[in-house]
Amino acid sequence: MVRRNDQRRSELLDAAIEVLAQEGARGLTFRAVDKEAGVPAGTASNYFANRDQLLTQSGSRVYERLVPDEATVAAQEPIAPSSEKFHGLMTDLIGRLTSFRSGYLALLELRLESTRRPELRAVLTERVRADIAYNVAHHEQSGLPGDATSVKLLILALNWLIVEQLTLPEVFDEEERRHLVSEAVRRIVGE
Template sequence: MVRRNDARRGSLVDASIEVLAREGARGLTFRAVDAEAAVPTGTASNYFANRDDLLTQAAARVYERLQPDEATVERQRSAPRDRETYTVLMRELIGRISAFRTGYLALLELRLESTRRPALRAVLTEQVRADVEANVAYHEASGLPGDATAVRLLILTFNWLIVEQLTLPDVFSEAERDRLVEAAVDRIVTG
């Protein structure tokens, strides 16, 4: 049995995210991942059964890297349960996603590719559904204003705001984005 290095596997998955963001799903090859990770040609093919395996692991890694750290979660738990806190949380979320630009762009590429790959679609559907439900459950337990529908509407609203920011960053300034986040929380959460 071949013993594989988990750190190297992680760096290959991270490299695949960079390739996806830069080249798109069609440009994601084992050779491109090897080059991005600066490892010998053939390395990625030793770690992943096939391209679909690499795609699904890249999707999982994006979600893993987008999770807030424990200090952020703890600070959120101890904050007041009001509209202002909600607005701050949403701004931080958008900031965290925007800071991992290549991850979100890779995720968009994966979503497009999932329209052609049923196995990838199944993995992404499960991941996104679990993410939405985790956000709803966290919200309901948090005592913040709004209900499950408000959480889902904010997810949909902010996903497109993030797409605009990452693909056409000059459409909205940072100040406009902040005002839009506040307006969305006001209108969707507190009516």
């Protein structure tokens, strides 16, 4: 039996994320993952039973990598809840998401692929719902302005701003993106 270790599995999934971002879902093959990871041919197929499993676990891995560490979360806790603090948190969030460009692009590819793969759709739906519920609960506990609907509207608006920044970065310059984040927070939260 082939010895499988968690570190190698993570490395292969990280390679799959890069392949998804560079080549799209159709380019995600075991051979492409092996090449990206710099491992012998056939390694990925020892860790993943089939391409569907590779796609599904790649989606989970992106989310693992997007979760901020405890220090980042603690630094974001508002001392005095305000719309300015809220704006800062949203700006930091966009920065964190766009700094993992390949992960976000891989998620877009996985979302498109999920329209054809029910198992992948189920995994992504569960994860996105959990993230939204966490963000709403965290927001309500923080005392920041706005309600659950405000949080959901900001998620929707800022996700598309991130897509623009990663796919067509010349549409808005950095100053305009900051202004749009500020206005989204101000108009949606109402302060």
